[in-house]
Amino acid sequence: MTETLPTARAPRLRPIGRMLAVRVLGTLAILFVLSIVVFSMLHLAPGDLVKTLLGTRPASPEAVAAIREQYHLDDPLPVQYLRWLGGVLTGDFGQSIRLQTSVADAIGSRLGLTLALCGLAFVAAIGTGIPLGVQSAVRAGGVLDRIGTALGVIGLSAPTFAVGLLLLYVFAYYLPIFPVYGGGRGPLDTLYHLILPAITLAAGLGAIVLKLTRTAMLRELDADYVTSARARGIPEGRVRRLALRNAAIPIVTGASLLLTFLVGGTVLAETTYALPGLGTLLQDSVLFKDLAVVQALTLLVSLVIAVIALLADLAYLLLDPRVRAKGGTA
Incomplete structure (x- = not known):
C-alpha cells in the first residue's frame, strides 16, 4: 500500500476555503439584516398603498377592505416579513403590485x-x-x-x-x-x-x-x-x-x-x-x-x-x- 504525501498546495487552499466560507456566511447575515431594515422602513414610510392603487377613483369601504385582505396589509409586520421570507427561500419573490406580474419577471425583463x-x-x-x-x-x-x-x-x-x-x-x-x-x-x-x-x-x-x-x-x-x-x-x-x-x-x-x-x-x-x-x-x-x-x-x-x-x-x-x-x- 502506497502512502500519498500532502502537497504544498493543500495548506494554501485551506485559508482560501476558510475565507470563502466566512465571506459567504457574512454575506448571508448582512442580507438577512438588510432585508429586515428595508422591509421595516418601507412600511414606516408615509403613504398608503391602497390609496396609491385606487388613485383618485372613489372606492367603497368594502373594496378597500378587499384590497387590504388580498395583499395581507392588515397582518402584523413580523407576519408579513416571515411570509415574504418564506417565499424567498422557496424561490418566490412575490408579486409586483404596480406591474401586476411576478417580481422575477419584472426584474428579468x-x-x-x-x-x-x-x-x-x-x-x-x-x-x-x-x-x-x-x-x-x-x-x-x-x-x-x-x-x-x-x-x-x-x-x-x-x-x-x-x-x-x-x-x-x-x-x-x-x-x-x-x-x-x-x-x-x-x-x-x-x-x-x-x-x-x-x-x-x-x-x-x-x-x-x-x-x-x-x-x-x-x-x-x-x-x-x-x-x-x-x-x-x-x-x-x-x-x-x-x-x-x-x-x-x-x-x-x-x-x-x-x-x-x-x-x-x-x-x-x-x-x-x-x-x-x-x-x-x-x-x-x-x-x-x-x-x-x-x-x-x-x-x-x-x-x-x-x-x-x-x-x-x-x-x-x-x-x-x-x-x-x-x-x-x-
Whole structure:
C-alpha cells in the first residue's frame, strides 16, 4: 500500500476555503439584516398603498377592505416579513403590485439592459483610465500629465446627472447624433441608445481609475527594483509592465469600487435617459411602495456588491505572491 504525501498546495487552499466560507456566511447575515431594515422602513414610510392603487377613483369601504385582505396589509409586520421570507427561500419573490406580474419577471425583463449599460461603462472607464494613468505617471510633470490631471478633476467634480444633461443637449439636441431617450429595439439599436448613458457613467469612473493608476504607478516607478532593472539594461517597456503588475492591487481595488458605484450611478443615468432598466424600476417601485420589487432589488444589489468584494479578494491572491505566501503559512 502506497502512502500519498500532502502537497504544498493543500495548506494554501485551506485559508482560501476558510475565507470563502466566512465571506459567504457574512454575506448571508448582512442580507438577512438588510432585508429586515428595508422591509421595516418601507412600511414606516408615509403613504398608503391602497390609496396609491385606487388613485383618485372613489372606492367603497368594502373594496378597500378587499384590497387590504388580498395583499395581507392588515397582518402584523413580523407576519408579513416571515411570509415574504418564506417565499424567498422557496424561490418566490412575490408579486409586483404596480406591474401586476411576478417580481422575477419584472426584474428579468429589465436586467439585460442594465447589465449592458454597466458593462459598457466599466469597459470604457477601464479602457481609458488605465492607459491615461500609466502615461501620466511615466511623463509626470509633462503636458500629457497635466491634461490627464485636468480630465481627472473634471470627471470627479461633475455630477452624473449634469454630465448626462450636457451630453443630451450637445449630442442629441444640438447635434442630433444619438437618440434622446429609450432603450431601442434589437441588439444594435440598443447599443446605439446606450452609448451616451455609458459615456455619462464612464466619465466619473474613468477619472477615479486614472487617479488610482497614476498614484500607484508613480510609487512603483520610484521603487528600488525599478532603478535596479533600468541599471541592468532591461528595456523600458518591460520595466513599465513590471511596475504596472505590482501596482495592480490598488487598481483592482479601485475597479471593484467602480462596479459598486455603478449600481447607484445607473439609477441617475437611466432616469436621465429614460432607459427601462433596473434603476428606473427601483425608483418607480419606491415611489409606489411596491414592497416586493424593492426588497428583491435591494437584495440583488447587496448580493452583487458582496460578490464583487469577494472577487477582488481572490484577485489579490492571483496578483500578489506575498498574499498567497502569507495565506499558505497561516
